[in-house]
Amino acid sequence: MPINxxxxxxxxDKYSDYLYNYTIVRVNNHEIAQDLISETFLAxxxxxxxxxxxxxxxxxxxxxxxxxxxxxxxKINSNKGKAEIRVTYSDGESEGDWLEERISDPYxxxxxDTMENEELGMAIFGCLEGxxxxxxxxxxxxxxxxxxxxxxxxxxxxxxxxxxxxxxRARKAMADCLEKSWF
Amino acid sequence: MSxxxxxxxxxxxxxxxCDKANHICDKNQYKEATFREKVRLIFHLIYCxxxxxxxxxxxxxxxxxxxxxxxxxxxxxxxILKERLQKETTE
Ligand SMILES: [Zn+2]
Numbered sequence: 001m002p003i004n005x006x007x008x009x010x011x012x013d014k015y016s017d018y019l020y021n022y023t024i025v026r027v028n029n030h031e032i033a034q035d036l037i038s039e040t041f042l043a044x045x046x047x048x049x050x051x052x053x054x055x056x057x058x059x060x061x062x063x064x065x066x067x068x069x070x071x072x073x074x075k076i077n078s079n080k081g082k083a084e085i086r087v088t089y090s091d092g093e094s095e096g097d098w099l100e101e102r103i104s105d106p107y108x109x110x111x112x113d114t115m116e117n118e119e120l121g122m123a124i125f126g127c128l129e130g131x132x133x134x135x136x137x138x139x140x141x142x143x144x145x146x147x148x149x150x151x152x153x154x155x156x157x158x159x160x161x162x163x164x165x166x167x168x169r170a171r172k173a174m175a176d177c178l179e180k181s182w183f
Numbered sequence: 184m185s186x187x188x189x190x191x192x193x194x195x196x197x198x199x200x201c202d203k204a205n206h207i208c209d210k211n212q213y214k215e216a217t218f219r220e221k222v223r224l225i226f227h228l229i230y231c232x233x234x235x236x237x238x239x240x241x242x243x244x245x246x247x248x249x250x251x252x253x254x255x256x257x258x259x260x261x262x263i264l265k266e267r268l269q270k271e272t273t274e
Contacts, residue, residue, distance in 0.1 A: 021254050171244060
């Protein structure tokens with residue numbers, strides 16, 4: 001039995017924010033990012049028998065997403081024609097290398113800030129994955145979605161003091177998790 | 184009662200335990216602490232190092248999460264994603 005199991009039903013709730021933060025700075029378009037993530041989940045679903053459980057679910061999804069982003073740029077470039085690539089790389093580097101480079105580097109210097117913050121977005125949602133499911137959901141609703149205490153309490157059938165205990169523990173765990181790189 | 188004593192009594196009534204101070208600090212992250220609570224917290228932080236540390240970390244967490252470049256997928260977009268996945272699994 002593999003150590004890591006796939007659980008496609010939870011993918012959207014668990015990983016879409018993380019994947020979105022990863023994708024948006026690379027394609028810079030909401031619809032395209034959304035499509036690429038959707039395609040990634042579908043491809044993951046189709047090839048889920050290939051998942052060996054050695055990587056975590058998220059790492060595995062990211063590796064699929066990376067291919068999707070590369071394919072996306074490949075498509076754009078074949079539409080534009082190859083001339084542009086040859087101009088950019090007069091020394092005759094292959095198209096593949098150019099694409100890989102484009103994926104892994106910010107396009108220009110002004111993108112540096114975005115790159116840093118993009119990592120923050122991934123770090124936050126990566127840390128959120130580490131919390132217990134209910135704790136993560138409640139923390140998210142309260143902190144990120146800005147839903148009021150009463151609504152959350154009704155949804156989960158908890159008292160406000162239960163909620164604040166959950167929020168307190170979640171905040172401590174999130175701060176601990178983010179501490180190394182962001183505090 | 185002398186003026187000094189009165190100040191002391193006022194101050195003691197402001198005295199907070201650490202877990203209560205942290206609770207106010209948590210509420211304050213969501214702008215849900217009252218003015219009185221905030222004043223009590225500030226008094227507490229003057230003499231409590233542990234809570235100063237907690238408050239600093241807590242404030243920093245709020246600031247990080249509010250960074251505009253931290254993107255989220257809206258609930259609506261999530262249900263679209265779920266529908267697409269669902270469609271695929273049932274086919
Ligand atoms: Zn204290």
